[in-house]
Amino acid sequence: MNVLVRVTLLGLLLLSGxxxxxxxxxxxxxxxxxxxxxxxxxxxxxxxxxxxNIADSNAPISQDLRKLLYQQLEAGANDEExxxxxxxxxxxxxxxxxxxxxxxxxxxxxxxxxxxxxVTAAVLTLRSRRSQPGPAASLSRDDEQRLQDLLxxxxxxx
Amino acid sequence: MAPRLKLFLxxxxxxxxxxxxxxxxxxxxxxxPSALIDQPLPEFSLPVLGQEQLIQRSDLLGEVALLNVWATxxxxxRVEHPYLLQIAQDGVPIYGLNYKDDDAxxxxxxxxLGDPYRANIADREGSxxxxxxxxxAPETYLLDAAGVVRYRHVGxxxxxxxxxxxxxxxxxxxxxxxxx
Numbered sequence: 001m002n003v004l005v006r007v008t009l010l011g012l013l014l015l016s017g018x019x020x021x022x023x024x025x026x027x028x029x030x031x032x033x034x035x036x037x038x039x040x041x042x043x044x045x046x047x048x049x050x051x052x053n054i055a056d057s058n059a060p061i062s063q064d065l066r067k068l069l070y071q072q073l074e075a076g077a078n079d080e081e082x083x084x085x086x087x088x089x090x091x092x093x094x095x096x097x098x099x100x101x102x103x104x105x106x107x108x109x110x111x112x113x114x115x116x117x118x119v120t121a122a123v124l125t126l127r128s129r130r131s132q133p134g135p136a137a138s139l140s141r142d143d144e145q146r147l148q149d150l151l152x153x154x155x156x157x158x
Numbered sequence: 159m160a161p162r163l164k165l166f167l168x169x170x171x172x173x174x175x176x177x178x179x180x181x182x183x184x185x186x187x188x189x190x191p192s193a194l195i196d197q198p199l200p201e202f203s204l205p206v207l208g209q210e211q212l213i214q215r216s217d218l219l220g221e222v223a224l225l226n227v228w229a230t231x232x233x234x235x236r237v238e239h240p241y242l243l244q245i246a247q248d249g250v251p252i253y254g255l256n257y258k259d260d261d262a263x264x265x266x267x268x269x270x271l272g273d274p275y276r277a278n279i280a281d282r283e284g285s286x287x288x289x290x291x292x293x294x295a296p297e298t299y300l301l302d303a304a305g306v307v308r309y310r311h312v313g314x315x316x317x318x319x320x321x322x323x324x325x326x327x328x329x330x331x332x333x334x335x336x337x338x
Binding site: 047089 | 188288294
């Protein structure tokens with residue numbers, strides 16, 4: 001009995017979480033469309049709030065875009081057509097994964113470039129450290145002699 | 159020489175970062191370039207505010223004009239309203255796009271605060287707004303005589319915005335129109 005109550009409560013809790021995540025719910029004619037709706041709404045950026053996708057944002061413009069997305073999916077548009085439609089109106093900005101072009105090349109390539117710079121720096125540092133002779137060997141013969149003398153002196157003193 | 163250069167590396171990095179950050183101070187991260195710049199204004203056929211009569215894209219052509227996206231729920235629109243009245247008085251044609259608004263409230267607004275608009279497009283569902291890529295009112299589009307979008311300003315149009323950004327473009331376009 002107790003277990004049943006717990007399970008029910010847990011179920012309710014999970015349900016409420018799902019309801020809170022989406023502001024409005026759309027009935028899809030095909031579960032595959034719903035899947036694509038989820039995918040696309042997380043990939044489209046809200047033009048007003050900028051750091052949220054339209055799935056997370058509660059801004060009126062996001063609601064409009066979600067509605068539009070739903071309508072277009074139900075009308076049978078493919079992902080490419082929908083993204084093109086959005087980009088034609090809101091610019092490449094509206095996509096979290098913008099198309100590779102002259103303007104977005106830096107955006108796409110910067111992480112790779114930075115990684116390369118980092119790896120090169122690390123390799124160079126490690127190499128120079130390994131090839132560097134130890135500090136003792138870098139002493140000139142005179143210094144070596146002095147060191148030995150001093151060491152001998154302290155040993156005698158103690 | 160090389161080790162010395164290494165010593166200055168943090169300083170160089172700092173200066174480079176400071177330069178970028180300083181530049182960032184004067185940039186508005188909310189300002190997005192419109193996807194419609196140098197593109198023709200989308201076709202539409204929507205009612206004139208408060209009337210049955212429809213207004214089309216072709217009704218806006220023929221001269222350089224501003225298309226101002228506004229609504230009564232938009233607080234900043236109230237801020238820019240007096241200035242729009244002023245530039246309308248100076249002879250600048252302004253068309254209004256009443257965006258996702260209530261017709262009655264919009265009509266009341268215009269009778270109370272004055273009407274700077276040649277005509278108002280009642281975009282109740284926001285469909286033209288969507289085609290324009292409107293993401294927040296107020297927005298102001300500068301259209302040339304052929305109906306091509308030349309500039310989009312997001313936010314309040316005040317004296318500074320008009321004089322430094324919109325007016326120079328407006329004069330340039332009208333000058334082009336009369337010259338050839």
